[in-house]
Amino acid sequence: MxxxxxxxxxxxxxxxxxxxxxxxxxxxxxPVSAQWRVGASMGYAHNTLSIDEGYAYGRNYLSHGGFAASVPGQYDFCDWFGLRAELSYMEKGYEVERTGEYSALYGKVSNRYLQLPVMADFSFGGRRLRGFLNLGGYVGCWLSSNVQGTSLRYFDPEGLPIVFYRDANVALDPRRDNRFEAGLIGGIGLSYRASARVVLEAEWRIYYSLTDMQKDYMYFHTPRYNTTMAFQIGCMFLLGSNK
Amino acid sequence: MKRYGLLLFAALVAVSAVSCRKDAPEIPNPNEDVMSATYADIFKAFWHGMNNSYVFWDIDPTDWDAVYDEYLPKFEALDTMGTVRTGTLRTYYSALAADLVDHHLAIQILNPRPAESDDRVALIQPGYNEVLKRDYYHEPVSVDQIRSAQQANMQAGRISDFEECSIIYDAGDGENEFYASSYNIDNGIIYLYFTSFSMTEIFPLDTEGVVKKVFANYLDMVVSDPSVNGVIIDVRGNGGGYLADMKYVVSPLIDEVTTIGYSRSKNGPGRLDYDEWVPCVLYPAAQHRKLDAPIVVLADLWSVSMAEMTAMAVSALPNGAVVGERTFGGTGPLAGDYNLTYAGAFDNNVMSVYTSTSMLKDANGVIHEGVGIEPDIQSFYDVDAFAAGVDVQLEAAIKYVKGEL
Structure with missing residues (x-):
């Protein structure tokens, strides 16, 4: 205390x-009753971009889904507390929609991250079925970006700009884009000990970025942050002497 | 107890860290009126408008943050004075905007406290100021000069199938003059001249068909004349106009969808928030003919905007070339609708800023904004030769078509 x-x-x-x-x-x-566990998990990541649209009232940012996978490793100090670290891949996307007469313009952005979350793992419950709570932080690297959607296209024979569909990987701009991301993690889940060495897990987790996706490269810069909810299922293998 | 302690600790860390996100700055809408019309407030409105709406920050050499730091105190100092000469405003804004590459850029700033008998509005055109300094600067080619050279060539028996029109029209924005001519010169070189890309607004008003006749003559010669040795599209002194007019000029010369360049638009408030480059394509006109003969755009210092885009389009053709002078350098399209991309031209009660909506680069990936298009064959304006009825630049284009250059 x-x-x-x-x-x-x-x-x-x-x-x-x-x-x-x-x-x-x-x-x-x-007090140590130590045990290692390693495993793998995958699932769905639902990302929301936090950005102030300012006066662009007809441009809305929506959440977008993506894929998530991770390789976790955990060291249990006792039956209710452990430390978990993961190497995780996550797609953190968002959608941009235009309203009214510009509704043909839209974009679906998928940003790919490699992350290293480190969490304290608190667990509670019975021997087979246990609940757990993960709290910690993460650092990540923005690997690449893909955009699907429409853009303005000029020289339409009728004169008006028309839309052009695109689906392409987009190069990150080192002057603008901040490849480094770090933030907080909180997660809750259930684990089920399927056998002496196998634990199945399902977890709902939130990644709350504290770093701007863009560098502070201009005065009056509008920051933008990722907030990602992920639902993952996985399997952990207990190592060492079995308790 | 220890377990709850750790949990509480984690919760405290989380709560304290959540507040670490930065707040978004207040960004004024550049199209909303500036309520407090002080010199500093007008400058800030202009600075913010450009900060978020200008589309060339990717390539522009101007340090816009340094402009804010340097000029805000100067405009605040003006607020302590009784009246301010409009010339002083013009000097300040010309200096701070001098290196902005957008050659469409025209800034009109209201002077809230002008000196007596002074203009109320300061007009600043950085691109125009740059062009004035070019060593080959000259006044725009006049229609009279074009026509006098045409007359001389007609008298020399070089011209056939001649059509021309000269009209004054009003499409709702006041009276405008328009001249166009098309003909066959030297037995097989099709020539087209027009003063602006205004066909989209003129054709519906052209009930007598005098303008349509000129372009129909051009189209007929291109499509039907069996002895076409080349085409010359003369955009000297042409200030641009409607993008859709490309279908009357270049589209008859292609037989397949042709990428003539790439455009890029803003997609956010940041200076470097851009969509990806999007190909600009031309579709063949209903009546078209792919020519193997040379296609030339005759351009000069005063070929601006659509005139330059036409040069870019023709340069994308395997048999295309540009003859004349380096062009003006205002190649960015203007969509005429700020809300389309929340970028480009804006205005409010104290300013009007005319600026491009998007960036443009040619089919080879070269951005010509602020620089202009270098001709493949250089030929300069010769006022004395015009006086003698000789159009030196046209003769250079003809020689190029004939393979004599």
């Missing part, structure tokens, strides 16, 4: 990093 008060005090004083350090030290004091 003394660790908890230290952490609260550190956070209150604004010393976030000190709080993290204190938390890390406190973990070393947890």
């Amino acid at each position: 003394k660790y908890f008060y230290s952490i609260v005090y550190a956070v209150r004083c604004g010393f976030l990093w000190r709080a993290l350090l204190v938390a890390a030290v406190s973990l070393t004091a947890v």
Whole structure:
């Protein structure tokens, strides 16, 4: 409990990093009933772009779905607490729609990320069926981008700009695009111990980015952030001596 | 107890970190009126309008942030003065916009407190100012000069199948003059001249068919004349106009869908928020004929916008070439609708900013904005030769078609 008060005090004083350090030290004091587990999971990622449309009232940003897969590894300190790290691939997309007379213009953007989430895993429940809560953070790298949709096309014989359908990978602009992403993760799920060494998991997780997708390259820059909800199912294999 | 402590800790970290996202800045709509018409507020409205709506930031050398830092204090200083000369405003805006590459750009700024007998509006045209400094600068070729050279060539027996028109029309924006001519010169070179790409608005008004006759003559010669040795499309002094008019000029010369360039539009408020490049294609006209003979665009310093796009289109053809002078450099299309891409021209109660809606590059990927199109065969305007009835640039184009250059 003394660790908890230290952490609260550190956070209150604004010393976030000190709080993290204190938390890390406190973990070393947890009685060890250690066990490794590794596995794989995949699922669906539903991303929402947080951006202020400003005066572009007829341009709306909508959520967009994508694929997610990860290779998790977890170290259980005790039956209710472990640390989990993953290498994960995630598509974080969004859609842009125009309203009214411009509704033929739209875009579906799919941005691909490679991420490294690190989470504290709290679990509770029975021996076979357990609930769990993951809390932590992640860093990621924006790998590539694909756009499907329509754009303006000039020189239509009737004179008006018309739409042109495109489906193409889009080069990231190093002057504009911030390939680095980091943020928070929270997730809840259920695990089912199917056998002595196999645990099946289903988890709903939210990735809350704290880094702007664009660099701060201009005055009055409008930031944009990803918020991704992911539903993944996976399988973990318990390693070492079986408890 | 430890378990709850850790949970609480994680929750605290999460809550404190969630507030780490930056707030979006307040971005004014450039088409909304500026309520407080101080010099500083007008400058800020202009600066923001350009910051979010200008389409050439990708290639523009101007440090727009530095402009804000340097000029905002200057305009704030003007607010402490009683009256301000419109010339002072013109000097400031000309300097801060001097290197903006958009050669369509025309800025009109209202002077809220002009000196007595002073103009109320300062007009700034950075592209025009750049063109004035070119070493081959000259006044635009006049219709009279074109016609005098035509007369001389007719008298010399070089011209046949001649059609011309000269009209004054009003399509709702006041009276405009339009002249066009088409003919066959030197037994097989089809020639077309017109002062602007205004056919889209003129043809519905052309009840007597005098303008249509000129273009029908051009089309008939292109499609039917068995002895075509080449085509010359003369866009000297042509300030541009409707994109759709390409179908009367270049579309009769192709027999398949042809990519003539690529356009790119803004898709967000950031200076570098762009859609991908989209091919601009031309479709063959209903009546068309693919020619193997040379097709030439005769262009000059005053060939702007659609005139330059025509040069780009013809250059994309395997037998196409540009003869004349480096063109004006205003190649970006104007859609005439700000809300189409939330970019391009804008205006409000204190300013009007005429600027391109999209970027354009040619079929080879070259962006000519602010520079102009370099001719394949250079030939300069010669006012003295015109006075003698000789059109030196046209003769250069004819020589090129004949393979003499």
